[in-house]
Amino acid sequence: MVALVRTVAYLGLEARGVEVQCQVAAGLPKFLVVGLPDKAVGEARERVQAALAAMGLALPPKRITINLSPADLPKEGSHYDLPIALALLAAMGVTDAEQLTDFIAVGELALDARIVPSPGVLLAALFASGEEAGLICPRAQGAEARWASGVPVIAAPDLASLLNHLKGTQRLPDPRPGAVEPATPGPDLKQVKGQETAKRALEIAAAGGHDLLMCGPPGAGKSLLASCLPGLLPELTPGEALEVSMVQSVAGTLEDGRISRARPFRAPHHSASMAALTGGGLKVRPGEVSMAHLGVLFLDELPEFQRAVLDSLRQPLETGRVDVARANAHVSFPARVQLVAAMNPCRCGHLGDPALACSRAPRCAADYQSKVSGPLLDRIDLHVDVDPVSAADLTLPPPAEGSAEVAARIAQARAIQTARFDQTGARTNAELEGEALEKFATPDEPGQKLLMQAAQAMRLSARGYTRMLRVARTIADLAAAESVGRIHIAEALSYRRQAPRA
Numbered sequence: 001m002v003a004l005v006r007t008v009a010y011l012g013l014e015a016r017g018v019e020v021q022c023q024v025a026a027g028l029p030k031f032l033v034v035g036l037p038d039k040a041v042g043e044a045r046e047r048v049q050a051a052l053a054a055m056g057l058a059l060p061p062k063r064i065t066i067n068l069s070p071a072d073l074p075k076e077g078s079h080y081d082l083p084i085a086l087a088l089l090a091a092m093g094v095t096d097a098e099q100l101t102d103f104i105a106v107g108e109l110a111l112d113a114r115i116v117p118s119p120g121v122l123l124a125a126l127f128a129s130g131e132e133a134g135l136i137c138p139r140a141q142g143a144e145a146r147w148a149s150g151v152p153v154i155a156a157p158d159l160a161s162l163l164n165h166l167k168g169t170q171r172l173p174d175p176r177p178g179a180v181e182p183a184t185p186g187p188d189l190k191q192v193k194g195q196e197t198a199k200r201a202l203e204i205a206a207a208g209g210h211d212l213l214m215c216g217p218p219g220a221g222k223s224l225l226a227s228c229l230p231g232l233l234p235e236l237t238p239g240e241a242l243e244v245s246m247v248q249s250v251a252g253t254l255e256d257g258r259i260s261r262a263r264p265f266r267a268p269h270h271s272a273s274m275a276a277l278t279g280g281g282l283k284v285r286p287g288e289v290s291m292a293h294l295g296v297l298f299l300d301e302l303p304e305f306q307r308a309v310l311d312s313l314r315q316p317l318e319t320g321r322v323d324v325a326r327a328n329a330h331v332s333f334p335a336r337v338q339l340v341a342a343m344n345p346c347r348c349g350h351l352g353d354p355a356l357a358c359s360r361a362p363r364c365a366a367d368y369q370s371k372v373s374g375p376l377l378d379r380i381d382l383h384v385d386v387d388p389v390s391a392a393d394l395t396l397p398p399p400a401e402g403s404a405e406v407a408a409r410i411a412q413a414r415a416i417q418t419a420r421f422d423q424t425g426a427r428t429n430a431e432l433e434g435e436a437l438e439k440f441a442t443p444d445e446p447g448q449k450l451l452m453q454a455a456q457a458m459r460l461s462a463r464g465y466t467r468m469l470r471v472a473r474t475i476a477d478l479a480a481a482e483s484v485g486r487i488h489i490a491e492a493l494s495y496r497r498q499a500p501r502a
Contacts (some may be wrong), residue, residue, distance in 0.1 A: 001022045001023070001024065002021055002022065002091070003021070003022045003087045003090055003091040003097045003100075003101075004020065004021055004022075004087065004089075004090075004097070004101065005019075005020045005022075005083040005084075005086045005087040005089035005090065005100050005103075005105055005204040005475070006018070006019055006080075006083070006101070006103070006104050006105070006131075006133070006310075007020055007073055007079070007080060007082075007083040007099075007104060007105050007106055007124075008104060008106065008120075008123070008124045008127050009073055009074070009076070009295075010076070010077065010119075010120045010250060010323075011330075011331050012250075012284070012286075012331040012332045012333050013123065013127065013247065013250060013332075013333060013334065014123075014247050014332075015123040015127035016073065016125055017131070018068055018069065018070070018073065018075065018080075018388075019068075019069040019434065020066065020067075020068060020069075020080070020083040020084055020086075020087045021066070021067040021068075021069060021087065022065070022066050022067075022084070022087035022088050022090070023064070023091065024060060024062050024063075024064055024088075025062060025064045025065070026062060026063070027062060027063035027064050028061050028063060029061045029062060029063065029364050029385060030064065030125070030283070031045045031049065031064045031082070031401060032063075032064065032065045033045055033065075033066045033077060034064075034065065034066070034067050034071065034076045035067050035068030035069060035070075035071045035073075036068070036071060036072065036073065036075055037068060037075045037284070037311055038043045038074065038075060038076045038317065040078045041068070041075045041076070041077070041078075041080050044078070044080055044081045044084050044109075045337065047081050047083045047108075047109045047110070047111065048081060048084055048088065048109060049237035050111040051081075051085060051110070051111065051112070051113040051159055052085070052088075052089075052113075052159075052301045054111065054112045054113040054377065055113050055159060055160055057089075057092075057334075060092060060162065062176065064091075066084055066087065066088070067158060068080070076283050077107060077283075078108035078118050078467075079106040079107060079118035079119070079121075079124075079443075081106040081107060081108045081109040081413065082105050082106060082107035082108070082136065082159075083106070085109060085159060086100055086105055086136075086338055086441070087100075088270055089133075089163070089402050091360065094163065095166055095167070096167075096319055097165055099166060100108070100130075100166075101130075101131055101134065102133055102134055103134045103136045103154070104118070104124055104127065104128040104133050104134070104135050104136070105119055105135075105136040105137075105275070106120070106124045106129065106135070106136070106137055106247050107137055107138045107141075108110070108120060108138075109159065109221060111232060112158075113158050113159040113160060114157065114158045114303075115139065115156050115157065115158055115159060115161075115162070116138055116140070116479045117138045117140045117141050117252075117316065118138070118141075118252075118431060119250055119251065119252035120250050120252075121135075121137050121138075121141040121144050121145050121249060122144050122145065122148065122245060122246055122248055122254065123246060123247035123249055123250060124137070124145070124146040125137075125144075125146075125147070125148035125151050125153070125302065126148045126238070126246075128148065128151050129149070129150055129491040131359055132152065133151075133325070133437050134151065134152035134344060134461070135148075135151055135152070135153050135154070135338065136154045136156065136162065137153065137154070137155055137156075137502065138156070138157075139154065139155040139156055139157040139175075139423065140155075140171075140256070141174075141257065142155025142257070142446070143175055143176060143177060143178035143256060143257025143258075143356075144178060144254055144256075145257075145259065146175050146176060146177040146178070146255035146257070147177050147178065147201075147259060147294045148243065148271065152348055153174070153175055155172065155175040156172055156177065156401065165419065167177075168441045170224025177257065178256055178257025178258045178259060179256075179259075180241075180258075180259055180260070180261060180319075181258050181260040181261075181262070182261075182262075183230075183235065183260070183261065183262035183490045184262065185231070186227055186228065186230055186231045186265075186354050187224060187227045187231070188228065188231065188400075188401070188402045189228050189231075189232075189401070189402050189403045189406060189409060190223055190398040190402035191224065191228075191398070191400070192214045192225060192228065192360065193221075193389055193393045193394055193396060193399075194367075194387075194393045194460075195220070195221055195225065195383060195386060195387070195389070197385075197389055198214060198221070198225055198384050198386045199225070199283075199406075201306075201345050201382050201384040201407055201495055202225055202229060203232070203406050203409065203410065203478070204471065204474055204475060204478065204495070205340070205381070205382055205414040206229060206232040206406075206407075206410045206419075206470065207382060207409070207410045207414065207429075207474050207477065207478055208413070208428050208429035208430050208470065208473070208477070209338055209377075209427065209428030209429065209430035209431065209473030210336060210338070210381035210382055210429070210430050210470065210471055210474065211317065211339040211340070211341075211379065211380040211381050211382065211430075211466075212338075212339070212340045212341070212380065212381070212384070213340075213342075213343070213377070213380045213382065213383045214301070214341070214342045214343075214384055214385075214386050215342075215343050215344070215383070215384070215385050215386065216338075216342075216344070216345070216386030216387060216388070217344060217345065217349045217350055217353070217386075217387060217388050218344060218349045219326065219388070219389070220386040220387065220388050220389060221386060221389060222300075222386050223298075223300055223342060225296045225386070226267075226296075226300075226340045226342060227265075227298075227342060228261055228403060229265075229296050229338075230262065230265045230295070230296060230393060230405065231403045232374065232403055232407045232410055233296075233407075233410070234263065234407075234410070234411055234414050235261040235262045235263075236263060236294060237261070237262075240294050240297040240358065241259050241260070241261050241477055242259075243293065243295055243313045243334065243387045243496055244260075244295070245259045245292055247284070247291060247293050247333065247334065247492070248285050248291070250285070250286060251285060251286050251291060253291075263294060263295035263296065264293065264294070264295030264296070265292070265295055265296045266288045266291050266292040266295070266296070266297050266298065267297075267298040267300065268288045268297075268299070270299075270300070270301045270302075270304035270305045272288065272305070273306075274306075274307065274308060274309045274312050275287065276288060277289060277309055277313070278290075278306055278312045278313065278316065278322050278335075279331075279333050280324045280326075283384075284324050284326065284331045285343075286322075287322065288332045289313065289316050289322060289337055290333040290334060290335050290336075291333045291337055292337045293333075293334045293335055294336055294337075295338070295359070296337070296338050297339050297340070298336070298340045298341075298342075299339065299341045299342070300342050301341070301342070301343065301344070302311045302341040302342065302343040303343055303344075303368055303369065303371035303372055304371075305369060305421060307372075307373065309348075310372060310373070310376055311373055311375070311376060312427065313339070313376065314375060314376060314379065316337070317339060318379065320334065320335055320336035320431075321333065321334060321335055321336075322334075322335045326352065336427075336431075338378065338430075341380065342371075344368070345365050345368075345369070346358070346361065346364045346365040346368045346369075347364050347367075347368045348361075348363075348364065351364075351365050353388070356400075359392065369407065378461055378463055378464055379386070379463065380469045381430065381470065381495075381496075382471065382495040382496075383473050383496060383497045384495055398408075398483070409478060412480070413477040413478050414428070416477045416480070417429055417477060418440075418482055420440060429441075429471075429473045430470055430471045431473045432469075432470050432473065432480070433466070435471065437466065437469060437470070438472060440482070441469040441470060441472065441484055442469070442475040443469075443483070443484040443485065443486070443488070443489050444483055444485055444486070446486040447472070447484055447485050447486040447489040449488060450486050450489050450493075451465075451469075451484075451489050451493075453492045454489075455468075456498065458493075460496070464496065467486070467495065467496075468489070468492050468496060471492040471495065471496075472484045472488040472489050472491075472492040473488075475488040475491050475492060476488045
């Protein structure tokens with residue numbers, strides 16, 4: 001007899017159907033798992049056998065073959081434990097094999113037959129929704145699975161309870177969707193003394209989803225400004241929150257099914273590897289740029305990152321996706337992030353202060369800044385110099401305008417963009433391209449003349465020219481202007497500097 005149980009394989013944020021086939025046949029006692037299993041899937045034999053023994057069941061003294069079909073698709077992860085156990089129990093006649101065909105099963109087994117969490121349950125639930133099937137998952141992840149509407153979910157604490165539920169002798173409670181976490185308050189712009197130019201650039205970046213680079217000496221407030229950005233951004237829409245949660249589910253960081261409407265803020269250390277930043281590894285997992293999807297990726301001390309690691313961000317910043325190619329798989333993760341970077345002007349950090357600058361100034365500034373390639377700098381929309389703050393500035397009272405007032409203006413600008421681009425698919429001005437960019441961001445005649453003069457003087461690339469139009473459109477939206485004028489182009493150009501050649 002061959003018993004069949006359905007499960008999934010994860011390729012990035014895509015769940016593909018996998019059929020677990022179990023055959024119990026005459027022959028020398030052996031337990032085989034075939035179908036390109038990785039180490040974790042191969043070890044499922046021991047976990048399944050121990051779990052059945054904990055329930056008082058012994059494997060039959062026959063040849064047991066588990067085939068994971070399609071056989072040419074790599075199988076990774078511990079979530080295959082539960083479907084393997086169920087297929088084996090169905091082949092042994094312990095449970096109804098026909099009943100299991102209506103479900104997708106995922107979950108890891110403990111040695112005492114408990115069903116413990118495994119990454120990716122939300123993706124499996126969404127796949128089950130598309131297949132019009134139910135989902136069997138660990139009880140700890142039932143709340144996560146319930147976010148996929150219309151999917152019957154059986155969230156079992158252990159294998160014995162699951163079998164009793166399927167037989168009708170026990171009723172497992174229906175899980176409820178996890179809680180929506182409120183946004184955690186962060187630093188307020190009232191804590192930033194001075195730095196009006198930098199705060200204006202931060203407001204423009206937040207309003208249009210633009211990338212921002214801040215350059216200034218140590219202690220000028222660059223990190224504080226960056227940490228204020230999440231408090232200025234509007235909350236995630238329900239659809240966006242689901243996108244972010246899917247990435248977190250694959251990464252295994254979605255705890256208790258709680259979904260947050262706050263935008264992600266990731267700040268990796270400058271020692272991060274390429275796989276840590278963009279994703280990959282032996283078992284392909286999302287990197288920091290994907291964990292920050294629809295949020296903020298803050299790179300402090302930008303030149304201290306390895307140059308190859310920084311250059312790996314070029315494609316994600318341009319396309320909003322990370323493509324990880326491996327010999328046995330090609331995986332894509334979403335990476336629509338807002339990059340905020342901070343750097344010192346030179347290694348000592350005091351280039352503009354003769355009393356504190358090192359003896360190699362200004363040569364050290366050129367060497368230090370050249371660690372960041374020109375093509376990467378060309379992809380950053382806003383460049384702003386952050387001046388040092390004096391002790392006298394710190395004694396001044398807090399500014400009258402804080403994050404709440406700035407966030408209100410940003411929300412109005414975002415609402416204008418949402419209404420304008422409802423048919424284009426672009427969330428913000430930073431995503432404008434093609435005909436939509438030409439239609440909504442083309443400046444008036446004086447603005448076009450200024451932009452052409454500046455493009456020649458600053459030797460703007462085609463990418464730089466396009467990004468100037470996007471920034472100008474955002475500045476116009478903040479001013480509630482219908483069209484882009486000369487004043488908007490002028491301010492956008494003030495935040496642009498010619499990128500050094502790579």
